Amino acid sequence: MGLIEQIRDAGVVGAGGAGFPTDRKLNCKAEIFIVNGIECEPLLRTDRHVMEQYAPELVKTVRAIRDSLGAKRAVIALKEHYDQAVDALRAAVKGTKVELYLSESFYPAGDEQNLVYCVTGRVVPTGGIPLDVGCVVSNVSTVLNIAHAINGQPVTEKMVTVGGSVANPVTVSCPIGTPLSRLLEAAGGPVGDCTYIVGGPLMGKVTDDLTEPVTKTTGGLLAIPKGHTILTKKMEGARDAMLARAVCSQCSMCTQMCPRNAMGLNVQPHKAMRALASGNDSLIGDVNGVFSCCDCGICTYYACNFGLKPSKAMQKAKAKLIAQGMKPVKEVKYEPDSGIDNKRLPTERLLLRLDLKKYDKDAPMGGFVDCGQVRIPLKMHIGGPDEAVVAAGQHVAKGQLIAKPQGMGANIHASIDGTVTAVTEEFIEIRK
Numbered sequence: 001m002g003l004i005e006q007i008r009d010a011g012v013v014g015a016g017g018a019g020f021p022t023d024r025k026l027n028c029k030a031e032i033f034i035v036n037g038i039e040c041e042p043l044l045r046t047d048r049h050v051m052e053q054y055a056p057e058l059v060k061t062v063r064a065i066r067d068s069l070g071a072k073r074a075v076i077a078l079k080e081h082y083d084q085a086v087d088a089l090r091a092a093v094k095g096t097k098v099e100l101y102l103s104e105s106f107y108p109a110g111d112e113q114n115l116v117y118c119v120t121g122r123v124v125p126t127g128g129i130p131l132d133v134g135c136v137v138s139n140v141s142t143v144l145n146i147a148h149a150i151n152g153q154p155v156t157e158k159m160v161t162v163g164g165s166v167a168n169p170v171t172v173s174c175p176i177g178t179p180l181s182r183l184l185e186a187a188g189g190p191v192g193d194c195t196y197i198v199g200g201p202l203m204g205k206v207t208d209d210l211t212e213p214v215t216k217t218t219g220g221l222l223a224i225p226k227g228h229t230i231l232t233k234k235m236e237g238a239r240d241a242m243l244a245r246a247v248c249s250q251c252s253m254c255t256q257m258c259p260r261n262a263m264g265l266n267v268q269p270h271k272a273m274r275a276l277a278s279g280n281d282s283l284i285g286d287v288n289g290v291f292s293c294c295d296c297g298i299c300t301y302y303a304c305n306f307g308l309k310p311s312k313a314m315q316k317a318k319a320k321l322i323a324q325g326m327k328p329v330k331e332v333k334y335e336p337d338s339g340i341d342n343k344r345l346p347t348e349r350l351l352l353r354l355d356l357k358k359y360d361k362d363a364p365m366g367g368f369v370d371c372g373q374v375r376i377p378l379k380m381h382i383g384g385p386d387e388a389v390v391a392a393g394q395h396v397a398k399g400q401l402i403a404k405p406q407g408m409g410a411n412i413h414a415s416i417d418g419t420v421t422a423v424t425e426e427f428i429e430i431r432k
Contacts, residue, residue: 041200062152
């Protein structure tokens with residue numbers, strides 16, 4: 001069986017993003033294969049621990065992927081201060097021609113398009129993907145899942161960092177479908193009255209529902225005290241347009257600090273604010289750049305001196321354009337900013353501004369979190385939900401196929417041994 005078939009059978013999807021099926025991504029030819037171990041969001045430690053623990057397996061798998069792609073180069077990217085991971089990978093790449101790229105700690109260093117630019121000097125066009133400039137990028141946890149797939153092991157577990165305002169920050173592995181509450185218990189519970197962010201502090205989603213399950217793309221669970229500024233900034237409100245109208249001075253600081261704009265992609269959040277304030281969408285001007293916004297949130301969380309939310313205006317504008325049937329035109333509008341290096345936002349400065357520095361703690365590996373009952377979502381990937389191939393009352397073994405994609409998607413497997421207790425349009429529940 002070939003590599004692509006092994007990946008497809010194992011149900012591997014992008015572990016660090018939206019869950020694009022990895023067999024489709026790697027079923028191509030490319031010049032450069034880049035492994036993203038930079039961990040874009042602060043406070044998370046998952047990718048760092050993967051590289052520390054599995055460096056030889058990762059490098060072996062990277063070589064297999066490089067050969068499958070016919071790539072001339074293979075590069076593993078990580079931050080230079082990940083000392084243990086750097087040491088482990090330096091030892092593992094000796095004699096392999098696999099390169100290491102060591103990044104400074106800035107946000108969003110792990111943004112896929114930023115990473116391609118840093119490694120190659122090439123700019124992925126608006127509406128494009130890295131393959132448009134000869135590159136394929138995969139998250140380091142995805143590569144680990146591919147290593148398992150080569151050995152016949154499907155994706156049944158996820159490594160997750162549990163941090164923020166918790167008693168003992170920790171990084172654990174758990175069965176897919178584990179409720180978030182079990183992860184919180186592994187960290188000793190919250191300290192104070194908290195709300196939770198699934199993912200990283202800037203691009204993660206807010207939830208109070210700890211029955212939500214861990215998916216193939218869950219990277220973090222952060223406990224944040226209620227009333228914290230990061231929660232206020234993440235909430236959309238009816239007053240956003242009124243505040244934009246009353247307060248936004250069109251200083252354009254949000255645009256000046258936008259990392260995608262610095263790469264020449266014409267992302268201009270101040271114009272989206274202007275359109276929101278006036279109710280006149282034509283004031284956005286050239287709408288193509290809206291499609292290149294990656295929602296990193298720098299404009300909202302750092303750049304705006306008035307506490308406004310340009311990123312929310314950008315996302316509203318993008319959603320409206322998509323609803324109108326508009327599609328991006330592949331282009332790089334301008335040459336990258338000659339001062340792009342000076343516009344990069346140090347992660348520590350961002351954490352201090354957001355009052356999150358106190359949560360930037362080590363989250364050591366805490367082992368495996370067992371779970372007696374899992375609720376496995378049928379949609380953990382780009383595309384529609386999978387179709388169940390098991391029924392309630394049926395006994396299943398860990399690793400057994402329980403759902404297949406109907407179109408774009410990925411296989412889903414049982415994450416524990418047990419009995420199927422429920423099958424719905426949204427999930428399959430299994431109890432030990």
